Amino acid sequence: xxxxxxxxxxxxxxxxxxxxxxxxxxxxxxxxxxxxxxxxxxxxxxxxxxxxxxxxxxxxxxxxxxxxxxxxxxxxxxxxxxxxxxxxxxxxxxxxxxxxxxxxxxxxxxxxxxxxxxxxxxxxxxxxxxxxxxxxxxxxxxxxxxxxxxxxxxxxxxxxxxxxxxxxxxxxxxxxxxxxxxxxxxxxxxxxxxxxxxxxxxxxxxxxxxxxxxxxxxxxxxxxxxxxxxxxxxxxxxxxxxxxxxxxxxxxxxxxxxxxxxxxxxxxxxxxxxxxxxxxxxxxxxxxxxxxxxxxxxxxxxxxxxxxxxxxxxxxxxxxxxxxxxxxxxxxxxxxxxxxxxxxxxxxxxxxxxxxxxxxxxxxxxxxxxxxxxxxxxxxxxxxxxxxxxxxxxxxx
Ligand code: ADP
Numbered sequence: 001x002x003x004x005x006x007x008x009x010x011x012x013x014x015x016x017x018x019x020x021x022x023x024x025x026x027x028x029x030x031x032x033x034x035x036x037x038x039x040x041x042x043x044x045x046x047x048x049x050x051x052x053x054x055x056x057x058x059x060x061x062x063x064x065x066x067x068x069x070x071x072x073x074x075x076x077x078x079x080x081x082x083x084x085x086x087x088x089x090x091x092x093x094x095x096x097x098x099x100x101x102x103x104x105x106x107x108x109x110x111x112x113x114x115x116x117x118x119x120x121x122x123x124x125x126x127x128x129x130x131x132x133x134x135x136x137x138x139x140x141x142x143x144x145x146x147x148x149x150x151x152x153x154x155x156x157x158x159x160x161x162x163x164x165x166x167x168x169x170x171x172x173x174x175x176x177x178x179x180x181x182x183x184x185x186x187x188x189x190x191x192x193x194x195x196x197x198x199x200x201x202x203x204x205x206x207x208x209x210x211x212x213x214x215x216x217x218x219x220x221x222x223x224x225x226x227x228x229x230x231x232x233x234x235x236x237x238x239x240x241x242x243x244x245x246x247x248x249x250x251x252x253x254x255x256x257x258x259x260x261x262x263x264x265x266x267x268x269x270x271x272x273x274x275x276x277x278x279x280x281x282x283x284x285x286x287x288x289x290x291x292x293x294x295x296x297x298x299x300x301x302x303x304x305x306x307x308x309x310x311x312x313x314x315x316x317x318x319x320x321x322x323x324x325x326x327x328x329x330x331x332x333x334x335x336x337x338x339x340x341x342x343x344x345x346x347x348x349x350x351x352x353x354x355x356x357x358x359x360x361x362x363x364x365x366x367x368x369x370x371x372x373x374x375x376x377x378x379x380x381x382x383x384x385x386x387x388x389x390x391x392x393x394x395x396x397x
Contacts, residue, residue: 001020001030001084001085002020002021002085002087002394002397003018003019003020003030003084003085003086003087004018004019004020004021004086004087004088004089004090004389004390004393004394004397005017005018005019005081005086005088005089005090005135005139006018006019006089006090006091006092006386006389006390006393007067007089007090007091007092007131007132007135008091008092008131008386009063009091009092009127009128009130009131009132010124010127011038011123011126011127012036012037012038012039012040013034013035013036013037013038014034014035014038014063014066014067014070014131015032015033015034016032016033016034016035016067016070017029017031017032017033017386017390018030018031018032018074018079018081018084018086019386019387019390020390021387021390021391021393021394023387024365025191025365025366025382025383025384025387026364026365026382026384028048029386029387030049030079030084031047031048031049031074031077031079032047032048032049033045033046033047033048033070033073033074034046035060035066035067035069035070037060038060038061038062038063038065038066039060039061039062040060041059042057042058042059043057043058043059043060043066044056044057044060045057045058045060045066045069045070045073047070047073047074047077047079049074049077049079050077050079052077054073054076054077056069056073062130063127063130063131063134064134064137064138067131067134067135067138068138071138081138081139086139086142087142087143087394087397088142088143088144088145088390088393088394088396088397089135089139089142089143089144089145089393090103090144090145090147090386090389090390090392090393091106091128091131091132091135091144091145091146091147091389092128092147092149092183092385092389093114093125093128093129093132093146093147093148093149094121094124094125094128094148094149094150094180094233095117095120095121095124095125095148095149095150095178096114096117096148096149096150096151096154096178097117097120097150097174097178098154098174098176099113099116099117100113100114100146100148100150100151100154101151101154101155102151102154103145103146103147103148103151103392103393103395103396104145104146105143105144105145105396106132106136106143106144106145106146110146111129111132111133114128114129114132114146115129119174120174120178120231121232132144132146142397143393143396143397144393145389145392145393145395145396147183147388147389147392147393148182149180149181149182149183150178150179150180150182151182151183152179152182152183152185152186152224153177153178153179153182153185153217153224153227155223155224156177156179156223156224156225156226156227157225160177160225160226160227160319161176161177161178162176162177163175163176163177163230163231174231175231176231177227177229177230177231177235178229178230178231179215179217179224179227179229179230180213180215180227180229180233181209181213181215181229181233182224183385183388183389184207184209184329184330184383184385184388185207185209185215185217185219185224185227186388187383187384187385187387187388188207188209188327188329188381188383189205189207189217189219189327191366191381192205192207192325192327192379192381195366195368195379195381196324196325196377198324200221200222201221201222202221203221203324203325204218204219204220204221204320204321204322204323204324204325205218205219205323205324205325205326205327206218206219206313206316206317206320206323206325206326206327207219207326207327207329208309208313208326208327208328208329208333208343209329209330209333209383210237210309210328210329210330210331210332210333210336210339211240211330211331211332211333212239212240212241212282212331213233213239213240213242214228214236214237214238214239214240214244214330214332215227215228215229215233215236215237216228216236216237216309216312216313216316217316218316218319218320220320225319225320226316226319228244228245228312234269234270236312237305237308237309237312238274238275238304238305238308238309239274239275240274240275240276240282240283241270241271241272241273241274241275241276241277241282242269242270242271242273242274243269243273243274243277244274244308245308246269251265251269254268274305275287275301275302275305277301278297278300278301278304279295279297279298279300279301279302280297281298284331284332284335284336284339287301287302288336288338305339306339306342306343309339309343310343313326313343313344317350323351323376324376324377325376325377325378325379326344326352326376326377326378326379327378327379327380327381328340328343328378328379328380328381329380329381329382329383330383333380334363334380334382334383335363337359337360340354340359340369340378340380341354341356341359344378350376351374351375351376352370352374352375352376352378353370353371353373353374354369354370354371354374354378355369355370355371355372355374358370358371363380363382365382366379366380366381366382367379367380
């Protein structure tokens, strides 16, 4: 079996998966794990393989030690990169700026270009690049491939991609809409075309990636024409801990009037807002339990979330003109039937009708949840970004 190692390196963690690019989206990967608390006094490596979980605790000062420990733990359980037929390593890169529109075979030049984009994603790209450098040293004999979260949205029309701010300043500073979760939106929209047995070019779709982070996209044929995340992943839908769209004047108000430093406002809007900011929890399973116990904050958080989601769906329907499919994906979208029902409730006059029984089925794979007479087909398609990255990487093997 040919496997691809998929790495998602954060500032204090590395998520890894050994994936068979030919597996189904809902199959467990061959092996998966997490290196966490890099740089803290004590770190941890967790590995899942063959139905078992293994944990090692040790200080992990940097990404080199972290990945090395992960490979050793994998080797102990006979699933190390040298125990399997490893054909490529796929790296998730958050920001590809205006430079990268598609996956790239990593060379020194590509690393330099990715480094030049750090100012656009100062929290994400440096860690992604650290992961690439360490992995290239440890696994020098296989191709390494970079897959960009922004790539799919690269060709969006200027009316959707540009903000109405000083044109020259925006161009100089890289201020524009890039969009994120592109790997997921592309994967899911390809899958929908397959399920509908139509060429992708012939259908207009709205994809709703509702995980802890959340974004939606309007896709006309092959081309995304709009997406909710912006220059950063903070914009758009209400998320687990991110506010989504807020009046930018709020930032000035919190700084000038409430005296909050910029970094605190950044943390507030990215980590302490969204559903968590209102209800105190960001997991939708907990939120549902609280709603059932008639907790008012939970109900309010849920209503704000749904309100914003419907607003985006409505605006994308107008932008697209004709919509053939609306698709839910990611943790919330795949599992929470209440969110799906409420997001699309009372839209019969727009050709949208959910079938409650289909909507209530468990998340076992891609499925149609609209009624037989719904003009717009509504789907749930489990996303699998690691699998999509593995498939891109394999193409370079
Ligand atoms: P991310 O990749 O953004 O971390 P995921 O797509 O894995 O997120 O989604 C995680 C979120 O999905 C959780 O925070 C939780 O809110 C939601 N979720 C997961 N399972 C369920 C479920 N069975 N019912 C409702 N929500 C769920």
